[in-house]
Amino acid sequence: MTVKYTKIFCYTILPILLLTIGFFMPLPSQAAHLNAPVHNISMEFDLETNSLSANSRIELPAGVGLRLGISNLNVSRILVNGQPGEATQVGDYLDIHESTNDQEILITYNKIIPPGSAQYSMINESGITLSDQWYPIADREVLFKLTALIPDDFEAISEAEDIISFQIGNKKQVTFRFPHPLFAINFVAGPYIITRGEFGEGKDLFAYFFPEDQELAAEYLEKARQYLDRYEKMLGPYPYKRFSIVENRLPTGFAMPTYTLLGQAVVRLPFIVDTSLGHEVLHAWFGNGVRMSPQEGNWVEGLTTYLADQAFAADKDREIPYRKEQLVKYQSYVRPDMDLTLRDFSNVGHGHSKGRPARAVGYNKSSMFFHMLKNRLGPEVFTDSLRDFYIRLKHKTGGWSDLQTSFESVSGMELNDFFSQWLDRNDVPEILIQQPEIRNNDGYPVVSFTVVQKNDTPYTLKLPVIIKTPTEEIQKILSVNDSPSTFEIPLASIPETLIIDPGYDIMRSLSPSELPATWSRFSGAVNKIAILSSENDRTLYSSFLEQLEADEVHILLQDEVTDKDLAENSLLFIGTESRVSRSLFAIPDHPEGGFTLDARGNPLNADQVAVLVSAANKEQVEKAAAKLRHYGKYSYLSFKDGRIQDKRMTETDLGLQVQLVSRPAGIEANTSVAFDDIIEKLLHYQVIYIGEGHTDYEDHILQLEIIRALYKHDPNLAIGMEMFTRSTQTVLDQYMKRDMDEKTFLKESHYFKMWRFDYRLYRDIINFARHNHLPLIALNLERDTVSQVFKNGGPMSLPEDDISSLPANRKLDLPGYRERIESAYMMHAGQGQNGGFSGFFQAQALWDETMAETIADYMEIHPDTRLVIIAGRGHVDKTDAIPPRVSRRLPVSQAVVINSTGSTTESETADFIFFSSPATLSPFPLLGVMLEDTEDGEGALVTALNPQGQAKQAGIKEKDIILAIDSDPVNDMEDVKIVMLYKVKSDAVTVQIKRKKFFGNKLMEVEVSLKSEGQSHHMKRN
């Protein structure tokens, strides 16, 4: 038990740990008032020697024993009933045994507090603060009577209803009286100027501010008055006669009976009057007025957070984001294996980072508990129950069970299950929506869906849901008692979106699309690594690295990192220049001169985050690193000289959203634009992408028509093609210069090996370029490299030469990119076992980045040339594919043209949309065989036959080797495809084959008819 009962620590001001007295479990105090011991303390100070000397006189009623903690005190005399030796000293404790008579204990002691030696105490010329152990502390509540002799230019305060001070010589004597027993008290004195105000019905309000902060006092008094009035109205009368706001030289955020003690640095922060001050004021009711029962957990912080911090956010219409931030924080720090329940939460936790999970339970989950309770009972019953609780237990201790009693008696409801599921479980609901369906009933839509809880035991929930239709929003509360639970909701019009818990009214686990990447998520991640660019950065970032090491973050040099590490961990890149960082995020746009922390999703793993950190120098790192722990909820932080310049949280979905129907989009007929008008507009752009479905012939016809029209207006034109890899550029150049024929071109560019689609789809475009001497630019990456990346899960294990040939700066975290590639990956599921999604995604990104790099390089050298790009539809997406990657490298004007496929997202991904009629090529002449290259490089091996194909009918068999077709020799499967390309109009071909026989090989010729084979553009079959 580490709670100091009279001092409620609020990490909303300063997340530092509450010092523990920690020497015993205090005894409960019900009815203690009547025979409470009385503890008279009188003390004086010597500021020069940082010391106090004091007498404690304790009046102990008959039948009461006492244990006193005297650690850290220099005790010079102990008298019990005027006699020494009547007390038993055990280490730091002093035991006074109960007696049939009243007893009097007298203890004389002093204490020196050297500057900087105590966290919450000091004695010097600038002021006195006594918050650690400074007098013999009893193991039960006692009535305090305190008298202090202080310098006459000081004012003093302690827990007191009445404070009387008068001059004695050149000193001031101050006497404090408090009529309720307390476990402990605190004492503060300094050169304060006291400003007086008033609240309620003539109650005293004071500000004890240092002279240098006088101008702040008026606002503190006014805001405190508003809070006191607010909570008196809500909960009942303030429990004491006076309230003071006291400035402290030491950094505290404490609420004691009758006053709050705020650090001077805290007081000067402009937002404290609107946030923490109200929280501390409310502790007068909860925490001090009703104190925590030592037998039960801490309900105080959650209730105070809810009625203060959450309520203040609600005053500013920020209650939904506020609750969402609470859920993000909870999810960042608390994992099921931690086994933290709300009922077990007793204090703010030990240390900075280790206490974060406990605080996320004790403040955030607890605040959500009260929010759900309010929604369950209604706001009036909720508030009435709290009043009942407060009035019943004022100046006593109370626990969760007392709260439950008040809520049950006022509401007349049985709440045991509700309290139990939220207080005693260590998990929170994890909700999925499955099988969303729309059917029609009498012509009206009915939406049905299943709510699944991934938890072992389902929660009982009142789950808010919104269904959005084009004309209205329907709100419902679903009673979920089991998992799965299926719901049906009849509607008047077709629903577009289903949103579960849009207002964050339920304590639950957030779905990936609701969860922003934040600094707290890295801090709380189980699997995390930090990646250093170089050894030099160890010095530059040393202060930050020390914090990481204290948090047990594994720190690696970039050369030690594998593709697997990247795909399985939350990542922290120290310095943004590293090869690894650039391979995922290119060069982020961080401001110069300060310190920037930039949290994003890990593009290779949706459950993990990646944080990019950059800094100008060691000093900037030191100044910012000291502050980072206050900013866990943010995604992006920029500091200069330790002061925050910019702080942002990435926007994510509000509520658990399920898209139901997207209705077709259209255009007005009179807004459609003629072909020539579009060409006119396209002439304003330097790079024009014309996307294609590779086998959609109408797309290729459109490409050719646009190229022809652009050329007519301006012959300074080049064509870039996805279909050729960059290493074949010289072959393309030779072919354009007419230094080789088409067959040689196809053979040497390995068109059929690399691309495989029917060459006739591209032939006219290429021939047009050739005829008009237009440059043809090969854009693509080597297929072997791609397949290695695909297989290995990333490029890290490629040979060094291959790595250095790749674009070094690659950006995988463009919004929507990962999701788009992931849905493509799902459709290819089963192909990607080796490198998984990480490999698939890295390969896709390498394609896009390589093509973008080639385009940017070309445009840099040829700024006056217009470049038309022929590439697959997915690569020309202007939001996340090649175009933004070109812009990143070079400022050029770009336009994207596609043929419509009817998708509603086309207006976002393209600039110009055509509606072409479908077109088909004549069927490609097929033999009806599957082929492989032979090992000796002679001929093409037949591995399978189409059972209905012409080759089979002509007598070709499996394992035959094709040596020639008509008179053209065949050395490999590519040759077969090239030869067949020219057989379009033939009726039949003569195929020379070699067939392995028992006694040697047999050469034979068969005639294969090319009629009636079905159409296929995919050239794997031939």
Ligand SMILES: [Zn+2]
């Ligand atoms: Zn608090």
